[in-house]
Amino acid sequence: MTPDGFPIVGETKEFPNFINAIGTCGQGFMLGPGLGELLARIVSCELTDDDIDVLKHFNLYRDFSRIEQFK
């Protein structure tokens, strides 16, 4: 679970090549297939502009002070 309800996906500053794909909260099965494709593009360095935009919302270093809308 994450405070804002979004997962944590992407690379870490502290550990090069360590990629998070966690915190999918209550939507992990639903997100799984698309997340798998996104992870494949991360590791193969084939991110699209849309991927880069999406990953900003899933960034480990984002502002977690926003609360999930459904709470």
Ligand SMILES: Cc1cc2nc3c(=O)[nH]c(=O)nc-3n(C[C@H](O)[C@H](O)[C@H](O)COP(=O)(O)OP(=O)(O)OC[C@H]3O[C@@H](n4cnc5c(N)ncnc54)[C@H](O)[C@@H]3O)c2cc1C
């Ligand atoms: C009650 C409930 C209902 C849900 N309903 C839905 C739903 O209807 N639709 C939906 O899309 N999602 C639903 N989810 C969410 C979904 O189940 C999760 O988001 C998804 O299973 C997360 O998958 P994951 O592979 O990221 O993590 P997990 O399934 O948690 O897998 C992580 C694995 O890592 C292992 N592990 C942990 N630490 C270590 C370690 N140090 N070393 C080695 N292994 C370790 C764990 O044992 C586990 O096997 C529900 C969740 C719950 C609890």
